[in-house]
Structure formats: C-alpha cells, structure tokens
Amino acid sequence: MKHAEQVTFGGSALDRAAELRPEADALRARPDAQAIVLWRGKPLMWEPDAAALVRLPASEPALESARAWIFLGREGEVPVFAADLSNWEPDGDLSDFGAFHDPSRQVHPDLPDDTAFAELRNRMTHLTPRDAELAATAKGVLEWHRSHGFCARCGEKSDIAMAGWQRRCPACGAHHFPRTDPVVIMLITHGNDVLMGRSPGWPEGMYSLLAGFVEPGETLEAAVRREVVEESGIPVGQVRYLASQPWPFPASLMFGCAGEALARDITLDPAELDDALWVSRERMMAAFDGTDPKIKPARAGSIAHFLLRNWLADTLD
Incomplete structure (x- = not known):
C-alpha cells in the first residue's frame, strides 16, 4: 500500500538506538537529555490545545519521583526518555479518567503552568509523526511494566x-x-459495499471495521477469515495485507487487511457485536461528512479510519 506508513503512530523513523540501552543511565545524566512525561498512560502536552508533547530536561527536579524511565531513542544526538509519574495523586474529580472519551486534563503543580496530562486517543491526530511515535512507544512499554x-x-x-x-x-x-498482541482489522468488501460493525459499549452511532486477535498457529489471512465469519457469518475469500499500526490501548499491533466477501447475508454474534451492516461508498462518504443520520465513522487516527479513507479515495494499492 503506497501510503501505509502515513497511518497515525507510523512513519517517523525514530532512531531507537537499541545498542545504547545498556548505557542509559549515563545518557540520562547528559545535560542535553530530554524526557517526555506520562501519568497513568496520559502524556504531558502543551496547553491549551494539547497538540504537542512536552519535552523537559531529564534533570527536571519534578521528575526525580518518576517510578520508571524508558530510553526511547535519539533525536539527532539527543537522547530521549519517557518518565512515568503515575505515583502522583492529582486533586480534583477523576470520574472521567479511563472513559471512552476522557476529556479530563491533570495539571501537575511542579511542571510548567501551560502543560497538562491529556488522553492520547483524543489528541493523536494533532501530533507530529515523531511525537505520535514517541507517545505510543512510551505508553505501550509503561503499560507493559504496570501489568x-x-x-x-x-x-x-x-x-x-x-x-x-x-x-x-x-x-x-x-x-x-x-508484549505486543497481533490484531487483524479487516476492510471486507462486496462490490461497492464495505462491512461495518459496532461493539457493545461504543458511543451511539459509532461503527468501524471488524477486528480480532490473531491466535497461536494462525496466519493473518486465516485470522481474517475466522474473525469475520465468527462475528458476522460472512465467508471471506481472497485476503491481502495493506498496512499496520501500533495501537497502545493497551498493547496491540493492528494488521490492516482487505478481504473479499463471498456472501452478503449477516448472521450476527451478539456476544461480539451490537450490529453489523453493509455500507455503500456513497453512504460512507456521507458518514465521513457527518451527514449520515445513523453512522458515525471510525475514530480519526485509527487504522480503520485510515483504511476507509483510502478505500473511498481508491488509493489502497
């Protein structure tokens, strides 16, 4: 796929400098070392629009209480780390923390006044490719350590x-x-239509491509066919790989694939999906424009949104 690495969290060419990991303590002591900061998976971003990661000197006094440090790599010759401040207990209401759309922001009293911890899923489309890769890497590794x-x-x-x-x-x-969990996510088409579904608990009207975990001993192609028939009863013929996306919510690597449906009759598995339906290109364009009365498109920044947008533009190849 020509545009494969333009997906969110992909394509920044970060130099991870794995050979320097044994020297991380010395690198962090350098005066030019920088750190991005996370609190319970939420990166520190500049306010008011939270559209860029904050980079602080690794020697910042407020980071002395970090419970974990991760060496993320180098930007030029500058070592970049992630510091985990999850032990900090913020004041205020945390009822929205962890919600599907977490709008809350946590302001640390010892960090710059114009910064706050913000939910990555709500800000990922505003970040540069480099900031997005750094945030996704840090969030994924720190979540693994937590669990x-x-x-x-x-x-x-x-x-x-x-x-x-x-x-x-x-x-x-x-x-x-x-740990990284492989997940297939499928653009299943039949003629001019694409198969869409919605999971229990999603916001009203939100639909996306079908997806599921790859099982041990299974190819990507086999996983696509199994998941689609399990969830919707639709048999799938030819399958091809399109693009991938790290998805640190909490630890997946999404393999975007295209598949051709061999039938149209949907038999829904209610344990997996609330609904599934065929959507024409014309209706999907209306959903992307916000004019369809029922369907909202997949979350912007997700590989589902990326694949659907390229399907509409006829740029999958």
Missing part, C-alpha cells in the same frame, strides 16, 4: 532492566520482554 511486574516463570517480583526494554527476575534469572 507485568511479576515473573511469568516463578511468580517472584521482577526488576526493570535494559533501559526499560526488559524485566529480569532476580529469583530464577528469567528475562521478559515487552
């Missing part, structure tokens, strides 16, 4: 190692590495 604090082999508490890119068990010596 994998104990050794999967022996159950003992493990330690962060290799600049945040490993956990090591002091009891049995096992090494563990950040």
Whole structure:
C-alpha cells in the first residue's frame, strides 16, 4: 500500500538506538537529555490545545519521583526518555479518567503552568509523526511494566532492566520482554459495499471495521477469515495485507487487511457485536461528512479510519 506508513503512530523513523540501552543511565545524566512525561498512560502536552508533547530536561527536579524511565531513542544526538509519574495523586474529580472519551486534563503543580496530562486517543491526530511515535512507544512499554511486574516463570517480583526494554527476575534469572498482541482489522468488501460493525459499549452511532486477535498457529489471512465469519457469518475469500499500526490501548499491533466477501447475508454474534451492516461508498462518504443520520465513522487516527479513507479515495494499492 503506497501510503501505509502515513497511518497515525507510523512513519517517523525514530532512531531507537537499541545498542545504547545498556548505557542509559549515563545518557540520562547528559545535560542535553530530554524526557517526555506520562501519568497513568496520559502524556504531558502543551496547553491549551494539547497538540504537542512536552519535552523537559531529564534533570527536571519534578521528575526525580518518576517510578520508571524508558530510553526511547535519539533525536539527532539527543537522547530521549519517557518518565512515568503515575505515583502522583492529582486533586480534583477523576470520574472521567479511563472513559471512552476522557476529556479530563491533570495539571501537575511542579511542571510548567501551560502543560497538562491529556488522553492520547483524543489528541493523536494533532501530533507530529515523531511525537505520535514517541507517545505510543512510551505508553505501550509503561503499560507493559504496570501489568507485568511479576515473573511469568516463578511468580517472584521482577526488576526493570535494559533501559526499560526488559524485566529480569532476580529469583530464577528469567528475562521478559515487552508484549505486543497481533490484531487483524479487516476492510471486507462486496462490490461497492464495505462491512461495518459496532461493539457493545461504543458511543451511539459509532461503527468501524471488524477486528480480532490473531491466535497461536494462525496466519493473518486465516485470522481474517475466522474473525469475520465468527462475528458476522460472512465467508471471506481472497485476503491481502495493506498496512499496520501500533495501537497502545493497551498493547496491540493492528494488521490492516482487505478481504473479499463471498456472501452478503449477516448472521450476527451478539456476544461480539451490537450490529453489523453493509455500507455503500456513497453512504460512507456521507458518514465521513457527518451527514449520515445513523453512522458515525471510525475514530480519526485509527487504522480503520485510515483504511476507509483510502478505500473511498481508491488509493489502497
């Protein structure tokens, strides 16, 4: 696909400098070292529009309480880290934290006044490709550390190692590495129509492409066919890969694929989907324009939105 790496979180060509991870402590001590900052998965962004990541000196006093540091890579010769301030307890109402559309912003009293922690999903389309990749990488790795604090082999508490890119068990010596879950997301077409579905709990009117986790021993093509027939009863013939997207909510790599439906009759699995329907190009264009009375398009910034937009523009190849 010609535009594959233009998807959100892809294409910034960050130099991850993995060979420097054993030297991370010395790199962080350099006067030019920078840090992006996260609180419970929400990156620190400039206010009022929250359209850019904040980069602070790694020596910033407010970061001394960070519970984890991740070496993300180099921008030119400048080492860039992620600092996790999730131990901080903000004042105020946190009832919106973790909601599907979390509009809340948390202002840290010891960080610059014109900054706040903001939900990445709400701001990802405003970020530069570099800021988006840094935020996605930091969020994904820090979430893995949060949920994998104990050794999967022996159950003992493990330690962060290799600049945040490993956990090591002091009891049995096992090494563990950040997890990424492969997920297929499918642009399934039949003639002029595309198959859309909505999951339980989504905002009213929101529809997207069907998606599901790849199972052990399964190819991407097989996963596409299995997931579509399980959720909608639609058999799928030819399948081809289009593009991928890191999706750190919490730890997926989305494989965008195109598939040709062999039938149109939908048999819905209510445990998986609230609804599924065929949508014509013309109606999808109206949904993107905001003029369809029922359908809202997939979330801007998601690979579903990206694939649908390229399908409408006839630029999938």
